Amino acid sequence: xxDYAGVYELLSPEEREVQKAARRFLEAEALPYIRDFWERxxxxxxxxxRFGEMGFLGPTxxxxxxxxxxxxAAYGLIAYELERVDSGLRSFASVQSSxxxxxxxxxxxxxxxxxxxxxxxxxxxxxxxxxxEPDGGSDPDGxxxxxxxxxxxxxxxxxxxxxxxxxxxAQIAIVWAKDEEGVVRGFIVPTDTPGFRALEVxxxxxxxxxxxxxxxxxxxxxxxxxxxxxxxxxxxxxxxLTQARFGIAWGALGALxxxxxxxxxxxxxxxxxxxxxxARQLVQEKLVRxxxxxxxxxxxxxxxxxxxxxxxxxxxxxxxxxxxxxxxxLNAARxxxxxxxxxGITLEYHAIRHMLNLETVYTYEGTHDIHTLILGRDITGLxxxx
Numbered sequence: 001x002x003d004y005a006g007v008y009e010l011l012s013p014e015e016r017e018v019q020k021a022a023r024r025f026l027e028a029e030a031l032p033y034i035r036d037f038w039e040r041x042x043x044x045x046x047x048x049x050r051f052g053e054m055g056f057l058g059p060t061x062x063x064x065x066x067x068x069x070x071x072x073a074a075y076g077l078i079a080y081e082l083e084r085v086d087s088g089l090r091s092f093a094s095v096q097s098s099x100x101x102x103x104x105x106x107x108x109x110x111x112x113x114x115x116x117x118x119x120x121x122x123x124x125x126x127x128x129x130x131x132x133e134p135d136g137g138s139d140p141d142g143x144x145x146x147x148x149x150x151x152x153x154x155x156x157x158x159x160x161x162x163x164x165x166x167x168x169x170a171q172i173a174i175v176w177a178k179d180e181e182g183v184v185r186g187f188i189v190p191t192d193t194p195g196f197r198a199l200e201v202x203x204x205x206x207x208x209x210x211x212x213x214x215x216x217x218x219x220x221x222x223x224x225x226x227x228x229x230x231x232x233x234x235x236x237x238x239x240x241l242t243q244a245r246f247g248i249a250w251g252a253l254g255a256l257x258x259x260x261x262x263x264x265x266x267x268x269x270x271x272x273x274x275x276x277x278x279a280r281q282l283v284q285e286k287l288v289r290x291x292x293x294x295x296x297x298x299x300x301x302x303x304x305x306x307x308x309x310x311x312x313x314x315x316x317x318x319x320x321x322x323x324x325x326x327x328x329x330l331n332a333a334r335x336x337x338x339x340x341x342x343x344g345i346t347l348e349y350h351a352i353r354h355m356l357n358l359e360t361v362y363t364y365e366g367t368h369d370i371h372t373l374i375l376g377r378d379i380t381g382l383x384x385x386x
Contacts (some may be wrong), residue, residue: 001080002257004295007302011073018059018074022081025054026089034086035347038209041202043088045169052123056082056093058101065105065113066121073305076250084254087357088210090247095165096120098243100127103174103186106239107231112188116172128170128198130161130189130215131237137163138370140176141184141234146217148177148185155187155227157220163364167198167213174228175217176237186228186236195220206360242315245365246308249321250301252329252361253294255354259329259336260290262350266340277339286335293328301325316378323371330358 001008001019008016030047037044051057060075061067068074075097083090101120104112119125135143146159157177167173173189173196189196201212228236264287267278277283300321307313333355337344344351362368373384 001077002260002291002294003298004291005299007298010302011077012071015071015074015077018055018070019077019081022054022056022078023084025050026081026085030085030089034089034209035350035353038086038088038353039347041204041208043092043169043209043211047089048092048123048126048169050123051093052121056097057123058097058105058117058121060097061101061105061117061121066118067101071305072246072308073302076247076301076305079247079251080254080257082254083251084258086209086353087251087255087361088207090251090254091165091207091210094244094247094251095129096127098247099129099240100172100174102243103129103228103231103236103240104188107186107228107236108188109225109229111225112228116188125171126166126169127172127174128164128166128213128215129240130164130167130173130175131241132161132163134160134162134214137364138367140237144176144178144184146175146177148179148187150179153224155222155224157187157189157217157222159217161215161217163201164198164213164215166211167215168200168211170198173215174240175215183232184234184237186231187222188226188228189217189220189222190226193220193222206356208356238315241365242318245318245322246304246313248361248365249297249304249318249325252325252358253297253301255358255361256290256294256297256325256329256332259333259351259354260287260294263287263290263336263339266343266349270341283339286339290332290335293332297321297325297328316375319366319371319374322366323368323375326358326361327368330355330362333358 055068056078059068059070063069079090082093104116131140133143149156170191175187175189179185195218197216199214267283268276270277304321336351337355340349340351377383
């Protein structure tokens with residue numbers, strides 16, 4: 001792992017083994033083929049069960065629910081290695097772990113946990129997370145038009161969700177809707193329920209090795225036993241996003257490593273005017289900036305992992321890490337593409353694929369600007385979001 005400041009020495013032996021095992025597996029079974037899946041616009045579904053076998057899905061959850069019970073840093077390292085291959089792979093695991101398994105674990109009943117979590121952890125079952133709606137994701141409360149109407153022991157859901165990762169792969173969807181009193185509630189919705197449709201978003205030029213969908217719910221009837229009993233209010237889905245953003249803060253650094261190491265090797269071997277372009281001051285400045293951003297980002301991600309395990313992590317700290325690390329990775333991918341010259345626009349190299357993927361990562365799970373305003377509100381006490 002790229003590690004200029006010796007963060008590896010701060011990891012436990014178990015965390016180091018998780019990182020090494022993930023890299024060995026992904027370099028053998030994913031990296032050689034990801035370009036072709038990305039170009040075809042397909043997610044490598046054959047890897048889902050393998051992810052489960054490797055412990056990539058819900059890894060921090062207790063073993064009694066199918067998880068591996070590893071630390072937050074170990075989870076972050078898994079995200080790092082997945083995104084070093086492709087953001088689409090990390091997105092799949094992030095949704096499954098943080099946006100599907102976590103809300104069931106945190107807000108579900110004991111029966112729901114035992115019914116769903118082991119199957120999700122093994123990859124036997126895939127889930128998706130339905131919060132964002134077509135009118136805008138940055139204001140999930142104000143823009144939420146999906147409604148849940150209670151009829152006895154049944155809830156009837158109507159609405160539309162947009163930009164939903166794994167939507168057309170999922171057997172269950174965690175759907176957030178407002179009840180008749182305007183309270184946000186969460187539901188586990190089997191995707192074969194009458195009235196539920198998942199429509200895949202096509203013609204993407206980013207996250208092509210990932211399934212993105214629109215969910216349409218028309219009089220979808222969900223029994224009371226599939227409502228998340230401990231989820232009441234917007235705080236519940238937002239807490240899930242905090243979990244996912246933590247993984248993104250780690251994952252983006254994996255993409256940054258991928259483009260940096262590729263650009264460095266290319267610059268050392270590419271000769272112009274009798275010397276490798278790595279000897280040029282402008283190229284060195286780009287490489288140093290990439291390395292510096294990675295080093296700072298890795299130290300930040302490691303610190304947040306320790307705070308998370310101590311129960312001290314604040315959502316604003318995660319906003320800082322998501323904002324900074326994704327922006328750094330996207331800038332690095334753009335610089336790497338520049339260093340590669342014409343070669344940088346082909347899928348023979350990784351830079352353009354990571355660059356296009358990171359354009360989405362920069363926007364989803366809270367845009368760069370929204371996280372800026374979240375942090376601004378935290379440090380000034382003044383809300384610029386309204």
